[in-house]
Amino acid sequence: MYGLVRVLVSRHIGFACHLAPQPILIRANATELRQVVMNLAINAAEAAGTAPVAITLQTSIRRVPRDGLGPGAPPLPRGVYAVLDVVHGGPGMPPESLERAFEPGCTTKGPGRGLGLPAVREIVRSHRGAVWVRSAPRFGTHVRVAIPLATTRARATARRAEPPGPPTRPGALLVVDDGAHLRSLVRRMLERLEFEALAAATGDEGVELVARAPERIAAVLLDVHLPDTSAWTVCQRLHTIQKPFRS
Numbered sequence: 368m369y370g371l372v373r374v375l376v377s378r379h380i381g382f383a384c385h386l387a388p389q390p391i392l393i394r395a396n397a398t399e400l401r402q403v404v405m406n407l408a409i410n411a412a413e414a415a416g417t418a419p420v421a422i423t424l425q426t427s428i429r430r431v432p433r434d435g436l437g438p439g440a441p442p443l444p445r446g447v448y449a450v451l452d453v454v455h456g457g458p459g460m461p462p463e464s465l466e467r468a469f470e471p472g473c474t475t476k477g478p479g480r481g482l483g484l485p486a487v488r489e490i491v492r493s494h495r496g497a498v499w500v501r502s503a504p505r506f507g508t509h510v511r512v513a514i515p516l517a518t519t520r521a522r523a524t525a526r527r528a529e530p531p532g533p534p535t536r537p538g539a540l541l542v543v544d545d546g547a548h549l550r551s552l553v554r555r556m557l558e559r560l561e562f563e564a565l566a567a568a569t570g571d572e573g574v575e576l577v578a579r580a581p582e583r584i585a586a587v588l589l590d591v592h593l594p595d596t597s598a599w600t601v602c603q604r605l606h607t608i609q610k611p612f613r614s
């Protein structure tokens with residue numbers, strides 16, 4: 368996820384990710400949780416705008432006592448929670464925006480927006496957790512998400528329900544791009560999404576990789592401007608190696 372968020376946050380904004388040293392186990396829908404992190408990170412990046420601020424993502428484990436997690440926090444049942452904090456400086460939110468931040472359609476960004484925080488709240492609630500925001504003009508914003516840790520019984524049930532062996536992906540994805548930076552970035556992003564990723568710097572190299580093991584490659588991400596040959600020619604050569612490739 369770090370790579371994905373780093374790509375979204377523009378270069379002049381500092382971005383730090385502090386993960387808890389111990390593994391955090393929750394029963395959760397991974398796609399939905401990714402959506403939570405992405406929505407919060409995008410909001411932070413958009414709020415920062417061109418200001419030279421830093422965004423910090425931090426995970427931790429916290430015990431919620433009977434009286435809750437402190438000022439401003441919604442009531443949560445006692446227990447141990449996985450906590451995600453997204454904190455940044457920048458303009459912050461005036462009280463009237465803060466009050467309505469989770470209402471669908473409440474936005475400062477134009478028509479069709481204002482759906483990110485309501486979606487985050489919906490997802491977090493469906494995981495029996497809570498999300499809340501502290502923000503003040505000029506001081507920046509702190510969004511906190513808390514989701515209960517998996518209990519020992521839930522973990523045992525999840526282990527029993529796990530399918531044997533690693534999750535199956537359709538095959539390797541091949542990135543063909545002469546830009547070294549972009550090539551390695553895309554490759555790392557795919558690997559973070561748990562795909563097997565291969566990379567080639569030229570059309571010839573890409574075709575050779577596919578020719579060596581056509582059944583291994585599920586899809587090719589092809590740069591349109593290649594130094595050695597046209598992308599169209601590469602496509603045609605790939606088709607002659609493996610018919611089901613669709614371009």
Ligand SMILES: Nc1ncnc2c1ncn2[C@@H]1O[C@H](COP(=O)(O)OP(=O)(O)OP(=O)(O)O)[C@@H](O)[C@H]1O
Pocket residue numbers: 406410411414458459460464468473474475476479480481482483484485502508
């Ligand atoms: N981190 C933040 N800092 C400052 N203001 C924020 C922050 N996050 C949200 N807001 C304010 O809350 C509003 C609602 O956020 P929300 O994510 O729901 O919608 P949006 O970002 O406007 O649009 P989208 O549907 O694309 O997410 C934003 O328009 C913005 O004014």
Ligand SMILES: [Mg+2]
Pocket residue numbers: 406409410482483484
């Ligand atoms: Mg948003």
